[in-house]
Amino acid sequence: MWESSGLTNQVLWHEFSRDVLLAYGAKLNAYIAGPSHEWWRFVTPMFIHVNLIHLLVNMYSLWILGPYVEKLYGSAKFVVFWVLTGIAGVVASYLTVRPTLATNGLSRFLFKAMDEPSAGASGALFGLVGVLFVFGIKFRHELPEGFKRAFGTGLVPVIMINLFIGFLGRGFIDNAAHLGGLLSGAALAVVVQYRRPGESQGSALIWRVLQVAALGVVALSFVKVVQRFNVPQPQPPHQLTRSDIFNAYAHAMNQAQETANAVLYENDTSNVDPAVHLLQSVVAPDSKADELRRRLVELLVKAKTEATAATPSPQQVPRRGPPLEKKVVAEFEEWRKEYDAWLKTAVQSVNQ
Numbered sequence: 001m002w003e004s005s006g007l008t009n010q011v012l013w014h015e016f017s018r019d020v021l022l023a024y025g026a027k028l029n030a031y032i033a034g035p036s037h038e039w040w041r042f043v044t045p046m047f048i049h050v051n052l053i054h055l056l057v058n059m060y061s062l063w064i065l066g067p068y069v070e071k072l073y074g075s076a077k078f079v080v081f082w083v084l085t086g087i088a089g090v091v092a093s094y095l096t097v098r099p100t101l102a103t104n105g106l107s108r109f110l111f112k113a114m115d116e117p118s119a120g121a122s123g124a125l126f127g128l129v130g131v132l133f134v135f136g137i138k139f140r141h142e143l144p145e146g147f148k149r150a151f152g153t154g155l156v157p158v159i160m161i162n163l164f165i166g167f168l169g170r171g172f173i174d175n176a177a178h179l180g181g182l183l184s185g186a187a188l189a190v191v192v193q194y195r196r197p198g199e200s201q202g203s204a205l206i207w208r209v210l211q212v213a214a215l216g217v218v219a220l221s222f223v224k225v226v227q228r229f230n231v232p233q234p235q236p237p238h239q240l241t242r243s244d245i246f247n248a249y250a251h252a253m254n255q256a257q258e259t260a261n262a263v264l265y266e267n268d269t270s271n272v273d274p275a276v277h278l279l280q281s282v283v284a285p286d287s288k289a290d291e292l293r294r295r296l297v298e299l300l301v302k303a304k305t306e307a308t309a310a311t312p313s314p315q316q317v318p319r320r321g322p323p324l325e326k327k328v329v330a331e332f333e334e335w336r337k338e339y340d341a342w343l344k345t346a347v348q349s350v351n352q
Contacts, residue, residue: 001048012052018117024048025225026117027090029097038228040221042094045119046086047218058121065128068151072135074195076207081131081188082124083214085181089123092180099245099283109170110179113245113283118174123181126162129155130185135194171286245283246346249293252282253339256296263303264329272304285346292339299332 004020005011022028025044032041049055070078093112102113136152159182166175252275259275262268276297284290306328 015050021048021050021117021119023225023229025222026119027093028117029094029115032094036228038224040224042087042090043083043218043221044225045090046083046121046124047222048119049121050119054120058125061125062121062128065125065132069128069131072194073131073192074204074207076204076211077192077195079211080207080214081127081185083218084188085127085130085185086121086124088184089126089174089177089181090118092123093118093174093177096176100281102283109167109175112174112176114242118177120174120177122174123177126178126181127185127188129159130182130187131189133159134186134189138189139194242285246285248282249285249289250343252278253293253296256300257336260296260300260303260332263300263307264332267307269304269307272300276300288342289346292335292342295335296339299328299335303328303332 001016001020001024002012004023005016011017022031025041025048027041027045031038049058066078069081073081096111097115098111099113102108102111132151133155136150136154140152162178163175166173166178256275256279259271262270263272279293279297284293
């Protein structure tokens with residue numbers, strides 16, 4: 001991957017290009033679900049990384065966690081666990097590319113607004129955490145005190161810290177892959193026994209066969225990568241781009257501002273509900289955009305409430321109610337200044 005990127009030092013510390021990541025097997029929903037149905041992209045992403053730091057961090061984590069799982073379950077089960085939980089993480093990532101659900105900061109922890117390349121061993125690493133977590137709970141009465149602190153509930157702080165880090169970095173960390181790996185690893189540990197002394201040869205043989213099968217799937221997946229390495233990929237159909245998201249968001253915000261003007265200066269509340277619905281249905285390009293949208297929704301609802309209270313009954317004159325309180329108008333004007341400032345920088349970012 002480094003050679004394909006021109007052997008420049010900068011790319012090692014920043015990020016391989018989109019084309020390089022996809023050529024070597026990164027996950028992209030459009031290529032998995034598209035005309036070519038590249039199923040192997042459920043397998044290959046766990047073995048490639050976006051830069052050298054990503055690789056080193058994940059391999060250090062594997063060096064710390066891997067020996068525990070391998071000693072407890074044996075090398076055959078370890079390989080099966082690694083491949084299955086890694087695939088489960090990629091599947092979870094695939095299923096959570098849902099632009100219509102990635103509407104705010106909380107939902108974007110799990111759902112993704114754009115179909116971007118995804119790669120890394122983190123899903124499989126979380127799978128090992130899930131295995132050790134359930135193992136420590138299942139056999140807590142048999143474990144020495146030191147192991148109790150390291151496994152089972154002792155892993156809760158580690159899990160929570162990593163999920164918190166994932167929430168802070170939800171714009172670029174694939175939290176769905178982490179959770180998919182974690183849950184699948186926990187599920188495997190529920191049904192699979194650890195390697196007890198005197199394990200039957202028949203049981204060991206079955207796991208050796210599964211180990212070979214898992215490695216065979218990995219090998220076949222990379223054979224498919226090699227076969228398609230120099231085959232031009234078609235442009236993914238119906239891919240929601242950053243420009244698409246920005247344009248839909250800006251359109252909804254413009255409509256809502258027109259509605260706000262009508263409410264604030266004409267007491268016309270007829271379009272408030274459709275405007276609020278449109279705002280809530282589009283994807284916000286970033287966290288600041290999400291905050292601005294939320295505040296505009298609150299302003300619209302507040303303005304509608306006050307306008308309804310201020311509007312006279314049909315028997316009264318004049319037909320149009322008095323202007324709304326200056327406080328609401330001032331809030332809207334202050335909001336508009338912030339939005340205009342964000343819009344200038346956002347337009348420059350989209351056009352780059």
